[in-house]
Amino acid sequence: xxxxxxxxxxxxxxxxxxxxxxxxxxxxxxxxxxxxxxxxxxxxxxxxxxxxxxxxxxxxxxxxxxxxxxxxxxxxxxxxxxxxxxxxxxxxx
Amino acid sequence: xxxxxxxxxxxxxxxxxxxxxxxxxxxxxxxxxxxxxxxxxxxxxxxxxxxxxxxxxxxxxxxxxxxxxxxxxxxxxxxxxxxxxxxxxxxxxxxxxxxxxxxxxxxxxxxxxxxxxxxxxxxxxxxxxxxxxxxxxxxxxxxxxxxxxxxxxxxxxxxxxxxxxxxxxxxxxxxxxxxxxxxxxxxxxxxxxxxxxxxxxxxxxxxxxxxxxxxxxxxxxxxxxxxxxxxxxxxxxxxxxxxxxxxxxxxxxxxxxxxxxxxxxxxxxxxxxxxxxxxxxxxxxxxxxxxxxxxxxxxxxxxxxxxxxxxxxxxxxxxxxxxxxxxxxx
Numbered sequence: 001x002x003x004x005x006x007x008x009x010x011x012x013x014x015x016x017x018x019x020x021x022x023x024x025x026x027x028x029x030x031x032x033x034x035x036x037x038x039x040x041x042x043x044x045x046x047x048x049x050x051x052x053x054x055x056x057x058x059x060x061x062x063x064x065x066x067x068x069x070x071x072x073x074x075x076x077x078x079x080x081x082x083x084x085x086x087x088x089x090x091x092x093x
Numbered sequence: 094x095x096x097x098x099x100x101x102x103x104x105x106x107x108x109x110x111x112x113x114x115x116x117x118x119x120x121x122x123x124x125x126x127x128x129x130x131x132x133x134x135x136x137x138x139x140x141x142x143x144x145x146x147x148x149x150x151x152x153x154x155x156x157x158x159x160x161x162x163x164x165x166x167x168x169x170x171x172x173x174x175x176x177x178x179x180x181x182x183x184x185x186x187x188x189x190x191x192x193x194x195x196x197x198x199x200x201x202x203x204x205x206x207x208x209x210x211x212x213x214x215x216x217x218x219x220x221x222x223x224x225x226x227x228x229x230x231x232x233x234x235x236x237x238x239x240x241x242x243x244x245x246x247x248x249x250x251x252x253x254x255x256x257x258x259x260x261x262x263x264x265x266x267x268x269x270x271x272x273x274x275x276x277x278x279x280x281x282x283x284x285x286x287x288x289x290x291x292x293x294x295x296x297x298x299x300x301x302x303x304x305x306x307x308x309x310x311x312x313x314x315x316x317x318x319x320x321x322x323x324x325x326x327x328x329x330x331x332x333x334x335x336x337x338x339x340x341x342x343x344x345x346x347x348x349x350x351x352x353x354x355x356x357x358x359x360x361x362x363x364x365x366x367x368x369x370x371x372x373x374x375x376x377x378x379x380x381x382x383x384x385x386x387x388x389x390x391x392x393x394x395x396x397x398x399x400x401x402x403x404x405x406x407x408x409x410x411x412x413x414x415x416x417x418x419x420x421x422x423x
Contacts, residue, residue: 003410004410006196023193023262024193024196025193026202028409028410028412029413029416029417032409032413040186040189040190043179043183043186044266060132062132063132063133
């Protein structure tokens with residue numbers, strides 16, 4: 001099985017949300033990967049759509065890049081709605 | 094518990110001061126409950142311990158299908174047969190989630206399965222006991238899956254991200270297993286003839302002690318526990334989990350109207366827990382060494398399954414190659 005390709009599996013649930021990563025499967029090709037993913041990850045109505053992507057095709061951020069990539073957004077509190085204080089009379093906004 | 098004895102390769106737990114900068118940063122993340130992910134730096138022994146634990150856990154799910162497979166063709170009704178097949182299919186799924194989590198650590202699935210088949214890897218001792226009557230399917234679901242739940246619920250918070258996510262998925266599915274098992278027993282006790290009620294008691298008598306052994310050796314005998322807990326791979330000691338299982342199971346046993354084969358079992362008001370008798374650890378170690386009632390049969394069944402399926406895997410590869418060539422030519 002090791003010579004089979006490793007695929008990452010993404011599933012969209014019924015409610016129209018984004019496809020979400022759920023795990024991985026081994027398969028000889030993409031078609032079999034879909035079949036295996038269907039058997040493994042949708043036994044209880046978990047999804048209405050499956051994507052499979054060869055794991056080797058995914059480019060990911062490296063763990064040592066975490067600070068330079070993500071820290072800059074930490075001090076930008078003004079990007080959140082809760083930063084703006086409005087009087088109660090405004091009501092829900 | 095599905096991984097009963099996991100070697101951690103550590104003699105004594107290091108303090109933060111004794112660690113190098115990388116290891117200290119790693120331990121501080123663990124202490125702060127930040128999940129470790131596949132690409133993060135981790136100590137070699139943490140990686141090896143996880144591979145051992147997750148592979149043992151996966152092997153247990155896969156071998157765990159065999160005692161139940163014994164009853165697929167013998168289930169008393171079509172309803173029970175469908176339920177049993179659904180449960181067995183779940184176990185296969187759980188094994189696959191876990192092998193995937195293990196692979197993120199750089200382990201090779203085929204190599205680890207080969208270790209199982211050659212007897213070099215462990216799996217839970219419980220699956221080396223035979224399933225002799227239909228009530229065993231109820232008792233396995235109720236006691237064995239029940240013990241598995243007690244172990245796996247805290248593992249949802251284990252420090253390694255992919256293992257934790259696999260456990261969350263497994264736990265969602267596991268309560269169906271326990272409920273269907275208990276329902277089988279309850280049905281036999283409430284609607285069965287005396288012979289069927291006797292089967293329930295017989296199944297509990299045989300599976301009670303092996304179920305308690307699923308949690309692994311007592312903490313005092315488990316030198317690897319402390320390291321696994323410092324790494325937050327394990328979140329509770331074996332004895333804590335065993336006690337929790339007993340405390341929640343005895344009221345269910347009483348509702349069935351059955352007993353367990355332990356004359357020392359009794360509620361201890363002062364402790365707020367049930368006291369229970371001495372576990373026969375010699376039996377546990379013998380089963381772990383390969384000398385349980387079904388060890389040889391289980392491994393032989395697994396080896397045959399892999400060998401007999403080889404042509405299917407080869408055909409799948411040949412078919413995929415042919416399709417690829419046709420597409421390239423078109």
